[in-house]
Structure formats: C-alpha cells, structure tokens
Amino acid sequence: MATENNVLLTDTADGVVTLTLNRPDQFNALSEALLAALQDSLAAIAQDDSVRCVVLAANGRAFCAGHDLKQMRANPDQRYYEQLFAQCGRVMQSIVNLPVPVIAKVHGMATAAGCQLVASCDLAIAADTAKFAVSGINVGLFCSTPAVALTRNVSAKKAFEMLMTGQFISADDAAAQGLINHAVPLDQLDAQVDALVQTICAKSPVAVRTGKGMFQRQRVMSLGDAYDYAGQVMAQNMMAEDVAEGIDAFTQKRHPVWKGR
Structure with a gap:
C-alpha cells in the first residue's frame, strides 16, 4: 500500500x-x-x-x-x-x-x-x-x-x-x-x-525488536551497567515463545515458525 x-x-x-x-x-x-x-x-x-x-x-x-x-x-x-x-x-x-x-x-x-x-x-x-x-x-x-x-x-x-x-x-x-x-x-x-x-x-520479530532497543540503550552506559542491563534483557528475551521455538527448531533440524511473541 x-x-x-x-x-x-x-x-x-x-x-x-x-x-x-x-x-x-x-x-x-x-x-x-x-x-x-x-x-x-x-x-x-x-x-x-x-x-x-x-x-x-x-x-x-x-x-x-x-x-x-x-x-x-x-x-x-x-x-x-x-x-x-x-x-x-x-x-x-x-x-x-x-x-x-x-x-x-x-x-x-x-x-x-x-x-x-x-x-x-x-x-x-x-x-x-x-x-x-x-x-x-x-x-x-x-x-x-x-x-x-x-x-x-x-x-x-x-x-x-x-x-x-x-x-x-x-x-x-x-x-x-x-x-x-x-x-x-x-x-x-x-x-x-x-x-x-x-x-x-526472516528473524524472530521478538529478537529483532529486543535487539534494536538493547543495542541502542547500552551504547551510552558504562561497561558494568551495560552488562547488568544486557543480562536482564537477555533473561527476559529467553522467556519469549519464539526462543523456545527457535531452540526446538535448531535441535530438531528444521526451520523455525516464528509467533512474534
């Protein structure tokens, strides 16, 4: 459109x-x-x-x-x-x-x-x-x-x-x-x-949106603060359905089907 x-x-x-x-x-x-x-x-x-x-x-x-x-x-x-x-x-x-x-x-x-x-x-x-x-x-x-x-x-x-x-x-x-x-x-x-x-x-929408925000925010942080923030973001990201699907697809040798959540 x-x-x-x-x-x-x-x-x-x-x-x-x-x-x-x-x-x-x-x-x-x-x-x-x-x-x-x-x-x-x-x-x-x-x-x-x-x-x-x-x-x-x-x-x-x-x-x-x-x-x-x-x-x-x-x-x-x-x-x-x-x-x-x-x-x-x-x-x-x-x-x-x-x-x-x-x-x-x-x-x-x-x-x-x-x-x-x-x-x-x-x-x-x-x-x-x-x-x-x-x-x-x-x-x-x-x-x-x-x-x-x-x-x-x-x-x-x-x-x-x-x-x-x-x-x-x-x-x-x-x-x-x-x-x-x-x-x-x-x-x-x-x-x-x-x-x-x-x-x-082709990537998970959750991973892309998480990554864009994380990448930009950590750039202005000190090294220690950046690692603290990155760990929190990554732990939260791990709870997404797309991560479970992605890991399962990898271990099962198939293409993932992203759900966007």
Whole structure:
C-alpha cells in the first residue's frame, strides 16, 4: 500500500515500510514540512506492531542535501533556528528509538543533515558513486547537530576532519570508516537492500525488536551497567515463545515458525 503527502512517500508491503524523500528539485533538503512528515510517519510506525523493518530512500539525483538553506535564510531569527534544529533532532532520535531497524538506501549525495540522517539509521547501504560530507563549515556554519550522529559512527579524528574541512568522502571511504555498511554498484543497490531487508524479516520479530532497543540503550552506559542491563534483557528475551521455538527448531533440524511473541 502506497501513500504520499508530496514531500514524503510511504509504501508498506509485507511488514516493510519504505519512506521516500520526495523533494528531488531541492535535492531532498530537509524543510520544515519534510521533517514534520518524517516525524509523523516514524511516530505511526513506532505504534505498529506489524512493521518489521523500515527503508529510508529518496527520489532524484541526491539522497539529501541537508537543511533547506533558502528556508533558513528567509527566517533570520535565533528562536526559529533553535526550534528547527530541535525538530530535526527529534526526527533523528525517533529513528534511533524506533523499535525496528531502519536502513538508509543511499543512491546519491548526502550532505550536512543528510549525512546526519544516514548516520542516524541503524544500517546503510550506498551506491559506490554516492558521496558524503558535513559541509556546513564551507558556508561559515559548523555542522554541530550532524556532528552528534557522525561521532557515534566514525572515529573522532575522521569525524573532526570531515567537520573541519567540509570535504566529501567516497562511499568506499564511508564504508571503511563505518558511516555505512556497504558500498555497491548503483545497479545492485535495490537488490542489496532487499536482501538485507529479507534477512532481517526472516528473524524472530521478538529478537529483532529486543535487539534494536538493547543495542541502542547500552551504547551510552558504562561497561558494568551495560552488562547488568544486557543480562536482564537477555533473561527476559529467553522467556519469549519464539526462543523456545527457535531452540526446538535448531535441535530438531528444521526451520523455525516464528509467533512474534
């Protein structure tokens, strides 16, 4: 089932929701309207237990060119900017906090908040022709909010180099640095993303949702707290019917039939 609100297209099939940025003439810049549409869609997905995975894609030549600079210049007010960046931050955190994996499907350029969007996703596959940058510094604006997501993906020195120079890195470099998972030929991008989606959807919904939440939460904990938390989560996970089914299927040498509970 496909729906649209002009700036964001939504397609749902077999538990997979594809959100497609749809401002191709503006290189999918994150306008207020697009951020609001993303937030609304993510909020709805978070409440839908039938969703197994989300793919974030884009139309046009670019994946996302970051914030809409023309819209920003038309509103020269600090309070406006604070609200805009807070709105963007909520979208990024909604991706991280979503109970199912989000895969960025990056076919073209991702800059500034567009790079932040890729970094906020759980997984990312890009065409080997795609390029990435946090280029605000080139117009006198340090990419402070993109830096939050970037530094949680790549090393501190690489992130600082990108932020200070504003230079593009290739998809191969982005994969080597951990910003994306894989760089593949453009004509293989759809197939690679589909294969990853199907791999995730073949797993127990309980394990996937448990794992997404656990992985993100433990990242900000101390080592001891992380192990305490992980032990509690794993013990609770062991009580799920899917775990009993999975272990029985393994010992009986058959494919499991997941019940999602």
